[in-house]
Amino acid sequence: MISKIIFYLSFWFDFNRVNVLVTLLVFFSFLIYFIGRAKKGKSLFIRRIAGLDAIEEAVGRATEMGRPVLYIPGIEDMDNIQTVASMIILGNVAKMAARYETTLIVPICRPFVVPVAEESVQQGYMAAGRPDAYDKNSVRYISDEQFAYTAGVNGIMLRDKPAANLLFGSFFAESLIMAETGFSTGAIQVAGTANIHQLPFFVVACDYTIIGEELYAVSAYLSKEPKLLGTLKGSDLAKLIIMIILILGAILATANVEWFRNLFFVQ
Amino acid sequence: MSLVDFMWMSIGALLTLFTFSYLYKDNPFYKFAEHLVVGVSAGYFAVLLYYSSFMPKVIDTVFRPIEWKYFILAFKQIKPEYLLAALKGSQWWYLVPGILGVMMWTRFSRKLSWISRFSLAFYMGIGIGASIPLTLQNYVLKHLTSTIQPVNFTSLTGIWRLLIVILVFCTLVYFFFSREHKGAFGASAKVGIWVLMIAFGAGFGLTVMGRVALLAERVIFLRDYWVELKYFLYMLFKYGMLL
Numbered sequence: 001m002i003s004k005i006i007f008y009l010s011f012w013f014d015f016n017r018v019n020v021l022v023t024l025l026v027f028f029s030f031l032i033y034f035i036g037r038a039k040k041g042k043s044l045f046i047r048r049i050a051g052l053d054a055i056e057e058a059v060g061r062a063t064e065m066g067r068p069v070l071y072i073p074g075i076e077d078m079d080n081i082q083t084v085a086s087m088i089i090l091g092n093v094a095k096m097a098a099r100y101e102t103t104l105i106v107p108i109c110r111p112f113v114v115p116v117a118e119e120s121v122q123q124g125y126m127a128a129g130r131p132d133a134y135d136k137n138s139v140r141y142i143s144d145e146q147f148a149y150t151a152g153v154n155g156i157m158l159r160d161k162p163a164a165n166l167l168f169g170s171f172f173a174e175s176l177i178m179a180e181t182g183f184s185t186g187a188i189q190v191a192g193t194a195n196i197h198q199l200p201f202f203v204v205a206c207d208y209t210i211i212g213e214e215l216y217a218v219s220a221y222l223s224k225e226p227k228l229l230g231t232l233k234g235s236d237l238a239k240l241i242i243m244i245i246l247i248l249g250a251i252l253a254t255a256n257v258e259w260f261r262n263l264f265f266v267q
Numbered sequence: 268m269s270l271v272d273f274m275w276m277s278i279g280a281l282l283t284l285f286t287f288s289y290l291y292k293d294n295p296f297y298k299f300a301e302h303l304v305v306g307v308s309a310g311y312f313a314v315l316l317y318y319s320s321f322m323p324k325v326i327d328t329v330f331r332p333i334e335w336k337y338f339i340l341a342f343k344q345i346k347p348e349y350l351l352a353a354l355k356g357s358q359w360w361y362l363v364p365g366i367l368g369v370m371m372w373t374r375f376s377r378k379l380s381w382i383s384r385f386s387l388a389f390y391m392g393i394g395i396g397a398s399i400p401l402t403l404q405n406y407v408l409k410h411l412t413s414t415i416q417p418v419n420f421t422s423l424t425g426i427w428r429l430l431i432v433i434l435v436f437c438t439l440v441y442f443f444f445s446r447e448h449k450g451a452f453g454a455s456a457k458v459g460i461w462v463l464m465i466a467f468g469a470g471f472g473l474t475v476m477g478r479v480a481l482l483a484e485r486v487i488f489l490r491d492y493w494v495e496l497k498y499f500l501y502m503l504f505k506y507g508m509l510l
Binding site for chain 2: 017019020023024027044045046047049077078079080081084112115116142143144145147148149151152154155158159176196197199200201203204211212213214217232233236239240242243245246247249250253254256260261264265266
């Protein structure tokens with residue numbers, strides 16, 4: 001009977017990947033625990049991220065110069081977690097822009113991102129107590145094609161001359177083209193992405209760069225949303241466990257103990 | 268090369284030169300090339316999505332196989348068995364994403380725009396839900412098992428492995444947000460950021476080489492065009508003289 005159940009289960013369940021399931025369950029239990037703590041109002045410490053002040057500094061500079069702020073949320077769709085984090089940061093940037101009465105321009109690459117960006121910007125203006133200042137044309141769909149979008153964004157940089165370019169999200173080959181154009185216009189640039197291959201370009205061409213996972217930390221820090229704070233704390237605990245496993249694994253592997261390493265092996 | 272091919276090559280060469288003209292400064296030629304690529308791509312994607320997605324997944328799978336004769340009879344005579352017969356060949360469940368797509372259009376109405384949030388939530392949920400186990404498997408577990416290796420001080424491989432473990436540890440410390448980077452913890456984080464910068468430097472060099480290769484390809488294209496153009500002008504002159 002049991003063997004029959006296992007036989008039928010094997011169509012739905014990959015027994016070779018049990019360790020992935022266990023890891024997921026452990027990770028989710030951390031998240032649920034910390035989200036619960038955050039919801040109860042317990043203070044969760046997150047260190048200040050270096051590039052965070054730069055965002056407000058950039059918006060402030062644009063205000064002083066009387067020029068717009070350009071926010072580029074990357075070229076990926078809403079099913080990418082980086083775009084989701086970018087939308088949270090966008091809401092906060094919109095709040096700052098509303099407070100300083102600065103024009104905000106948000107060029108979009110994917111149609112699904114347009115409604116989310118519109119709502120984020122609108123919410124930001126409402127949170128700042130300036131719903132009347134919200135301009136529907138601030139969020140602009142450019143093109144689905146990567147380099148057509150890049151050309152469009154470069155055009156905005158050259159003609160509208162934004163004083164601050166904020167690039168947060170998932171970027172690919174267009175990252176250097178955009179960052180270089182922004183640099184040539186003399187704009188202050190703050191960028192953040194978790195795409196490691198594009199980070200070098202942001203590091204060389206932007207004034208401040210938010211590296212990898214810091215992007216999610218920034219969104220949690222700015223929003224103070226319990227779910228995001230809890231997620232960040234949960235992932236910190238997961239990292240701590242990974243560090244322990246790493247050291248312990250290396251020691252055990254040196255002592256010819258293989259079973260520990262094999263626990264995490266995925267085919 | 269035929270005349271048609273030559274004309275297309277001329278358009279390509281002209282647009283390449285228009286784009287390169289930006290190296291001098293923003294000008295009408297660059298603006299023309301920029302607007303052309305944005306406009307053409309918008310139209311191209313609309314047509315591409317219609318033929319690669321809407322036609323094969325909605326029209327061909329849902330509507331074309333429907334037996335319309337039975338379908339009409341089902342509603343005229345109110346007989347569900349006719350409806351079943353009408354829908355027999357149709358993969359009607361493809362309508363679900365189709366409806367979700369139509370729901371996105373409710374954004375045009377201020378009163379009904381909330382309906383589009385269901386489509387967005389579904390899309391984001393599916394995308395992120397599918398990516399979490401894959402990310403965990405490919406970016407955490409596979410990297411972890413590759414990093415856990417026996418270390419020693421007697422061979423170069425053993426020392427490299429030890430170095431990798433230490434550097435990965437330090438990089439993870441940099442991405443630890445629950446503690447200030449102070450003391451020994453801060454020193455480890457500093458080593459971590461140095462590791463990242465070295466990796467970025469290597470990545471930058473590699474990609475710049477790739478970009479130079481792209482530039483070389485464009486320069487070769489322009490060189491080939493110059494050869495073709497000279498031949499074309501020569502032929503034009505030759506036949507012009509004959510005439």
